[in-house]
Amino acid sequence: MALAATLYREHAPHPALRAHVRVLWELSGPCDDPSPQKLFPDGAMSLWINFGGVISGGQQHVTTGGAALLGEIRRPIEVASTGALDIVGVSFWPGSARVFLDAQLPELVNRLVADPPVTIELSGVISAEPQDRIPRLQQALLEAVQPKRAPSDRVLQAFSLLGQHDIAGLADSMGLSTRQLERRFVDELGASPKQLASLLRFRRALAAMQRPKPDFAAIALECGYADQAHLVRDFTKYTGAPPKRFVTTEAPKTRAEWLTGPS
Numbered sequence: 399m400a401l402a403a404t405l406y407r408e409h410a411p412h413p414a415l416r417a418h419v420r421v422l423w424e425l426s427g428p429c430d431d432p433s434p435q436k437l438f439p440d441g442a443m444s445l446w447i448n449f450g451g452v453i454s455g456g457q458q459h460v461t462t463g464g465a466a467l468l469g470e471i472r473r474p475i476e477v478a479s480t481g482a483l484d485i486v487g488v489s490f491w492p493g494s495a496r497v498f499l500d501a502q503l504p505e506l507v508n509r510l511v512a513d514p515p516v517t518i519e520l521s522g523v524i525s526a527e528p529q530d531r532i533p534r535l536q537q538a539l540l541e542a543v544q545p546k547r548a549p550s551d552r553v554l555q556a557f558s559l560l561g562q563h564d565i566a567g568l569a570d571s572m573g574l575s576t577r578q579l580e581r582r583f584v585d586e587l588g589a590s591p592k593q594l595a596s597l598l599r600f601r602r603a604l605a606a607m608q609r610p611k612p613d614f615a616a617i618a619l620e621c622g623y624a625d626q627a628h629l630v631r632d633f634t635k636y637t638g639a640p641p642k643r644f645v646t647t648e649a650p651k652t653r654a655e656w657l658t659g660p661s
Contacts, residue, residue, distance in 0.1 A: 404428075404483055412536050418494040418548065419539065422532055425485045426450070434476035436652055437468070438604060439636050441589065441597035443495040443506065444468045445488045445516065447523055447535070451481020455510035463524050467495075467514030469506030470588055472597075474638045477510060486523070486531045488539065492557065492594060493549045493587030498542050503588030518542040549586040557587065560595045561622060600636045603629060607645055614641050 404427030411419035420442065429451060446453070446466045453460040455477040460466040470492070496503060501515040519542065523534045549557075556572050556579065563571060568591065569579040580590050587594065602621040606612060618629035633641050639648050 409532050412540060415536070415539055415543070417554075418490060418497050418543065420489045420491050422535060423487050423489065424532070425483055425487070427483050429479045429482055432478055432480060433651070434478040436474045436476055436638070436648070437471060438474055438600075439471045439597050440601050441470060441492045441594050443470050443490050443503075445490075445495075445498075445514065445518070447486045447520060447531075448484070449486065449524075449528075449531075450484030451479045453485075454478050454480075458510050458512045460510075460512045464512060465514055465516075465520055465524075467499075467506060467511045467516065469509045469511065470503065471508050472589075472593070472636075473508060474636065475508060475510065486535060488535065492589065493553075496549075496588075497544050497547045498539070499547075507588070516542070517544065550582075553582050553586045556583070556591070557594065560591060560598060565591050565595070596632060597636075599623065600632050603633060603641075604637075607641060607649065612641070612645060617641075 404425060407424045409422040409424075410416075411422060444467075446460065446468065448460045448462060448464050448466070450462065452462070453466065455466075455468075455475060458466065490498075493503065498516050498518050500517060518538050520538060523531055523538055526534045552572065556568055559568055559571070562568075565579070566576050569576045572579060574582070580592075583589065583591050583594070589597075599622050603617055603623070606617045606621065614629060615626045618624075618626045621629070623629040623632070630640050633639075633644065637644050637648065
């Protein structure tokens with residue numbers, strides 16, 4: 399059965415939030431199929447505020463008017479909704495959720511956490527009229543930022559260069575040893591350079607899989623994989639299915655928003 403259409407809208411963050419927030423978004427629409435939906439890794443974390451039916455993930459349940467934090471996921475996880483979708487969310491840059499958290503990033507890996515340990519005051523957002531939710535959320539984020547917790551400019555610069563060098567070359571370009579770079583990434587971004595580079599490469603491949611009749615060998619070359627076998631291994635790790643089966647059986651059962659993610 400085809401999934402009912404949902405409305406997905408993105409909003410640019412306030413200029414003072416751009417170093418930490420990738421995008422704010424709204425997702426709404428009917429839930430015609432209560433079957434769990436798979437979410438796929440993208441190297442970052444997101445905050446969800448739920449105005450629709452109960453959302454469940456693992457042992458966590460997010461009620462109407464509740465909030466949840468989706469930690470950095472490194473494998474597919476499943477979420478389900480018992481009613482209409484009506485979510486306002488924030489997607490953070492890798493490592494940057496820490497400026498709004500009272501928890502360590504490793505504690506949140508592969509988890510959907512209801513009543514999340516955030517420093518953001520959400521009551522004004524939850525009580526707002528629909529048209530005021532995003533402005534209220536922007537203001538709540540601005541008031542909650544703790545800049546001293548932000549990743550350093552040096553690490554953010556290195557992150558921006560992932561994929562342009564191998565890890566040793568990237569470390570050398572930053573004047574660091576490979577071990578020093580890895581330690582800085584784990585401490586400040588919550589994942590190693592190798593893990594983040596792999597996730598970014600996978601997201602490029604996932605987007606390319608949405609094309610009609612995708613050419614897997616061409617996608618492997620385009621996205622920086624050593625060969626098609628390398629693509630198959632990574633894709634299976636991050637989605638639970640090899641590319642061909644994913645395209646034919648998994649993608650049609652997955653909402654488009656979960657496949658593309660925020661821009």
